[in-house]
Amino acid sequence: VRVVATIPEVRQFRRTRGGSLGLVPTMGYLHRGHRSLVERARAENDAVAASLFVNPLQFGPQEDLANYPRDFERDRSTLEEAGCDLLFAPTPAELYPPGFQAVVELPKVAARLEGERRPGHFRGVATVVLKLLNIVGPTRAYFGEKDAQQLQVIRTLVRDLDVPTQVVGCPIVREPDGLALSSRNVYLNEKERGAAPVLHRALRAAEALYRGGERSAEALRAAMRATLEAEPLAQTDYVAVTDPETFDELESIGGPAQLVLAARLGKARLIDALRLP
Numbered sequence: 001v002r003v004v005a006t007i008p009e010v011r012q013f014r015r016t017r018g019g020s021l022g023l024v025p026t027m028g029y030l031h032r033g034h035r036s037l038v039e040r041a042r043a044e045n046d047a048v049a050a051s052l053f054v055n056p057l058q059f060g061p062q063e064d065l066a067n068y069p070r071d072f073e074r075d076r077s078t079l080e081e082a083g084c085d086l087l088f089a090p091t092p093a094e095l096y097p098p099g100f101q102a103v104v105e106l107p108k109v110a111a112r113l114e115g116e117r118r119p120g121h122f123r124g125v126a127t128v129v130l131k132l133l134n135i136v137g138p139t140r141a142y143f144g145e146k147d148a149q150q151l152q153v154i155r156t157l158v159r160d161l162d163v164p165t166q167v168v169g170c171p172i173v174r175e176p177d178g179l180a181l182s183s184r185n186v187y188l189n190e191k192e193r194g195a196a197p198v199l200h201r202a203l204r205a206a207e208a209l210y211r212g213g214e215r216s217a218e219a220l221r222a223a224m225r226a227t228l229e230a231e232p233l234a235q236t237d238y239v240a241v242t243d244p245e246t247f248d249e250l251e252s253i254g255g256p257a258q259l260v261l262a263a264r265l266g267k268a269r270l271i272d273a274l275r276l277p
């Protein structure tokens, strides 16, 4: 994998490699979930690029920017093994030079849930993703479905601003006990790690009700809440049953629905998601 840190080097790569290009944007500390994105990109494109950038613009002042886990050498070799051709690892000054001011706002889809708990978070995500898409010019860009609202924010951004990239959502990769892979799982101590599959169990409880014919969104929310509350190490942040396009809360489920939830376990704030049907 060729490692570059500047925008002109990325543009040069894009000019010299014709054909289709898949981009996997990441914040590093890569796990099997990221690897599955790179493999999918590899299978669907002539070349694959990944970006590694812990984006300061999407972290709130009380959040874990300084402590966010980092291991550049391990990430580089993971990408090498997965068949990535280019790794773009810019400094903050490369993406946000002095005078930088343009940001992207999505006032509806980004308003609730993660957007409400983490003010400015989706502005930071949308801005950096638009920049990365403009810099790299990929045919397709790959994102995990765990960050379901983020994925919808990005789909909306690409649609509304006519970005000529296809956004590809990829299935959540889980540990055998159901915990969704996340770079933030390293914050869990042993006991919290044991308790963490409760997020997935809560989603499964709601899914089981749905499969049994329940169509009241409140009944599904109550099942998710009750499952989370039964785990003393987990503090529920939110549970929601939303319209997958708008992320508005549903009252009853007449078509596709997106289940999302967030909970704190010790220092870790974890999210998970499941799509119905």
Ligand code: PAF
Pocket: 025, 026, 027, 053, 055, 058, 125, 128, 129, 147, 150
């Ligand atoms: O999901 C992530 O890792 C980040 O939010 C992303 C999409 C790379 C933007 O910084």
